[in-house]
Amino acid sequence: MDDKFVNYLKSEIEKRNLTVTDLAKKTGLTRAAIYNVFNGDKKPGVKFCLRVSRAFEVAPEEVLREAGLLPELPDMDISEAIEVIHKLDRDEYKRVTEYARWRLKEQRGKYNLSG
Numbered sequence: 001m002d003d004k005f006v007n008y009l010k011s012e013i014e015k016r017n018l019t020v021t022d023l024a025k026k027t028g029l030t031r032a033a034i035y036n037v038f039n040g041d042k043k044p045g046v047k048f049c050l051r052v053s054r055a056f057e058v059a060p061e062e063v064l065r066e067a068g069l070l071p072e073l074p075d076m077d078i079s080e081a082i083e084v085i086h087k088l089d090r091d092e093y094k095r096v097t098e099y100a101r102w103r104l105k106e107q108r109g110k111y112n113l114s115g
Helices: 003-015 020-027 031-038 046-056 060-066 078-084 090-112
Strands: none
Touching: 003 020, 003 031, 003 060, 020 031, 020 046, 046 060, 078 090
């Protein structure tokens, strides 16, 4: 098991001043299930990650990426995309926005994510 996810999980628990028992209550997971991931006995699955993301109130994609269940995002500067989009005329802006929403829907379907 990659320590990256375990380190992420421990860091987020600490940042939120939670205990494993607190996380178990917030996620509906057992403490044993959480410790199994901590100890590397089990890999986190999609359901585990979705429950953790709800407990941490973060996007599911964040936790899924940390767990290695989604590919890493390439390094990108979103400010450039925003700058370009803001320079488009109204009709092009609508087309680009619709396309982006469609791509997001396709991506979520590919990974069987909702939201």
